[in-house]
Structure formats: C-alpha cells, structure tokens
Amino acid sequence: MDRRAFLTAKKSKQPASVKPLPLEGRTSTGLAVYTGAWTKSEITHLLKRTMFGARIDDINYFAAKTMGEAVDELLNPVAALPNPPLKDYDGVTGAATPDNDVANGATWINSVNNDGTIQSRRRASFKKWWMGCLLQQDRSIREKMTLFWHNHFATETVDVSNANLLYKHANLLRTKALGNFKQLVRDITLDPAMLVYLNGRSNTATAPDENYARELQELFTLGKENNPNYTEADVKAAAKILTGWRVDTTVNTFPSYFTSSRHDATTKTFSSFYNNTTVTGRTGTTAGDLELDDLLNMIFAKNVEVSRFMAKKLYRFFVHYDIDAAADANVIEPLALILRTNNWDIKPALTTLFKSEHFFDVLNRGAMIKSPIDHAVALCREWEVVFPTAAAEYADTYGMWNYIMSVAANNQQSIGDPPNVAGWPAYYQVPQYYELWVNTDTLPKRNQFSDLMIGNGYTRNGKKIVIDAVAFTKKLSNPGDPNELINELFEILFQIPLSQQVKDQLKKDFLLTGQDSDYYWTNAWNIYIASPVTANYNVVNTRLRGLFKYCMNLAEYQLA
Known part of the structure; x- marks a missing residue:
C-alpha cells in the first residue's frame, strides 16, 4: 500500500x-x-x-x-519453548489402534501410533496447539519468525500425515528460528516431515525423485529471479545426491536415517551456473551426509x-x-x-x-495488510482476551484455540497448512502480494469476528472468550479524559494517523453519546470507578463497546 x-x-x-x-x-x-x-x-x-x-x-x-x-x-528470546501439544481428543472411538498409552491431557509427542484415525486427531491437536503458541507468545520475535520459516519451508499437515513428525518439524523451526540459515537448510533437508512432504524418503538410486531437489533451489535458497540460474540437469543431479534418506515412524524419536544401498553413488556434474562443479559419489554410511554437504556448499557458493x-x-x-x-x-x-x-x-x-x-x-508504517493469522491473534492479544488457563480446563482451552484457528483458516490462512510448497501467495504473488488477504469474502468475515468478540464473545462449555472493554480501558493512562482515551486507543490500534476531526466525531458519537461536553464521559467513568455496580458499569461498557466495534470495522484496522 x-x-x-x-x-x-x-x-x-x-x-x-x-x-x-x-x-x-x-x-x-x-x-x-x-x-x-x-x-x-x-x-x-x-x-x-x-x-x-x-x-x-x-x-x-x-x-x-x-x-x-x-x-x-x-531478537534474543529467554523464555522456555512452549510446552508440547496435549491429548484433547477421543483416543479410542473409530481407531483400530487406540492410543491408550497417552492419558487425557498428557502430551502425545513421544507416543508411536500410526493409526490413521489417531493421527487425524493428533493433527487437529497440533494445529490448535500452534495457535495457542501464538496467543501465548513470549515477549520476543520467536513466534513471528517461526511463522516466517513455516511459510518459507512450507509443509501441509495432511500430506505429511504423521502429527508427531509435524510437531518435530515445527519445533525445529522454532528452535532454529534465529540461528544460521545454511544450517537450517541442512536440517530441513533431513527433517522427517520434509522427507515425507517432498518425497525425499522415496528418493532412491533406481527411482530418483526430483521434488525436493527442485524446491531446494527454486524456493528455499536461490529463487526464480536469477538469470542465469540452475538448470533441469542440476535438479536431476541434486536429486541423485539426495537419494537414500528414509524416515522411521516406529520409534518414539521419529528419526530420519540413511540407507547406503538406496543411494546413487555415481559422480554428479552440475552446469556452468555452478561452475561445472562435480560432486564425487560416495558409498557407505557417511555417503549421504558428505554429498549433502558438498551440494549445500556448492549452492551457498552462489552467495550473492x-x-x-x-x-x-x-x-x-x-x-x-x-x-x-x-x-x-x-x-x-x-x-x-x-x-x-x-x-x-x-x-x-x-x-x-x-x-x-x-x-x-x-x-x-501501517503499510501492510494484516495476514488472517495476524488479524485474529493480534485482536485477542491487543484487547487482552482471557483464555482458560487452568490445567483441568485444557479441553476448553484447546477448543478456544481451535475457534481462533478456524477464523484465520476461513480467511485464507490455516496454520500448518499453506496451500502448497511455495507458501501463502500473499507473500510472493506479483503484483497483489498481501492485498490478496482482503476481498469481498474475507473482509466481512474479519468484521464478523471482531463484532462477535466485542459483542457476545465465543462460548464453549459455559466458558467464554470476549473483549472486556472496561478492563481494557482501565489499562489506559487516563481513561477518564475522553481525548486522551481516544488518542491512546488510536496509537495502539492504528499505524495510520486519523484526523482530529474523525477523533472528535467518534468521541462525540460514542463516549459523549451525542453531547458536546467532555464531562459527559468523564462523569460517567468517575461514577463507575467510585461505585462499580452493574448500572454504572453498563453505562461505560455500552459506550466503549460501540466505539471499539466501530474502530475495528475501519479499513485502517486491517493494516499493521
């Protein structure tokens, strides 16, 4: 914009x-x-x-x-990594192999269970948990960087299928989010979820699969823009280097491993783009690692x-x-x-x-349209929406996280599930980029979500998540002054300055209920603070909810 x-x-x-x-x-x-x-x-x-x-x-x-x-x-997170996802699902019904070894409310990440029904439910648990990580993020860039890498090294939950691998993959992104890019590329290359997603585990000397070899160059390191660039022959040669890697889902560490008998041990030659580099073919248990290092050193030698x-x-x-x-x-x-x-x-x-x-x-500033995840999560965080936190309430907590996740998913961004290996189009699609996030379908849905959260909220099993307008306002510097309230509110919500005329009109319409004098708000607020009975609370709450709802429906609220 x-x-x-x-x-x-x-x-x-x-x-x-x-x-x-x-x-x-x-x-x-x-x-x-x-x-x-x-x-x-x-x-x-x-x-x-x-x-x-x-x-x-x-x-x-x-x-x-x-x-x-x-x-x-x-940029220097000190908080511990998020606790792992929990079993919030029925682990018996419909399953040929129930996961009875995992107690309700305990984590399933170390439990080996390849039953399709159980894995489907674990995938759902994983996605809820990831949304919870964003909602409960520490005061650092770690979760935003994890999402950045998730978009860069995109995988899809259904294609990977195994939720244990998905968790391991997400944990890798989160742990290495602020580390070394070249090392992360290497880790991703051998990551079990990626080996499944881009067919690396099926890549053998007798049937080389070019999927990961292509994306390694096109999407993960070099891009499409360079001219000259890598060639189809380079993809084929890289695929041969990457043969022999497999995934073991029968042990609870869910490792990737190398089988030398499945590896192409011939010498691989690359194009003039890579200075006609040759990678010597190896045999034995270390062949996969050694050739992978040669491949990455060659790619990263194109350092510019x-x-x-x-x-x-x-x-x-x-x-x-x-x-x-x-x-x-x-x-x-x-x-x-x-x-x-x-x-x-x-x-x-x-x-x-x-x-x-x-x-x-x-x-x-204010020049980016919020992604659906950013819109949904930021709304909950900025307005101080309170989620269930007691250990015994884990099922309701996951249910609430699932609702927020579904809101973002319905607006074109399902966490854990970019539409393909290239990630979400809003981050690369020329010329619209993140203008793709907002259209005649998604903008009304965004407004419906914010209207609900400032209105009746979302209820599950008698528990509710909702914007508490009065509690939020109490945290402002001087909420009794309608001018300072408006100014501070707009500083938090909007990165594009709104005119004084707009501020004055909103103050009059909502806080002053159509009157001209500031004391119509100041008196109402002070009376409530002195005597927070229901009648006094309702007076200020009604005005604040009307103002906040209007603000979240403004076009400027969609920008960050």
Missing part, C-alpha cells in the same frame, strides 16, 4: 558514510541506525511487525528502554544470489512487498551483504533491519 500520496513526514538525517543512493523509490531511507523519536507510535510499529499485535503492557515495558535495547531483547533472495524474503515479510530501485540499493543489497559476511547467521541481518531508519520510515 503506497501511502506517499497522503502521508508526508521528515526523515532524520543519515550519516554521510551511509547516505542512501539517490534513486527513485517509495522511500529513500536505508539501513543507517534510526535516531528519531522513540514514542508509543514507534514502539507499536516495532511490536506489530515482530510480534502478533502490540499489547499495552508490552508497549509500556519497551517505553522504558531505548530502541536498540528493545530490538535486542526481541542466495543472500539477495533471502534478504528479499525477510523484507517482504517484515517491511513491505514493494522492492523498488531505492529499496533494492539501500536495503536489499546491504542486507544481503550482512548475511554473507556473517556466514549466514540470520540475527545480525534482522538486528540491522529493525534498528534502521528504513524500518521506522513513516511510509513503512
């Missing part, structure tokens, strides 16, 4: 040594360290891009830190192509889809160089990006 037409703002000057190239573009800022204001607006922008929504507590927490300290903390491809992927996920000449020269090129000079570690590139003038450029 190009906002230059209606947003103008001065940029802080960059040091002469890192002055951006004077190219035409949406914005001319680059990767010089941002030295501008550090207010709720900047904090909220940072949190909305690196987490799912900006909660009041998180905004206040980072307000006590510098910009650099905030970015460093977000790989680093530019990944810099663009990171940019489009976290900053903006439009990479014009200025963005390419001032952001993509230096970001790619950082990846190369740091031996493919991801964190230095992210640190530079999130601390840059370009990231905080006003033209990059």
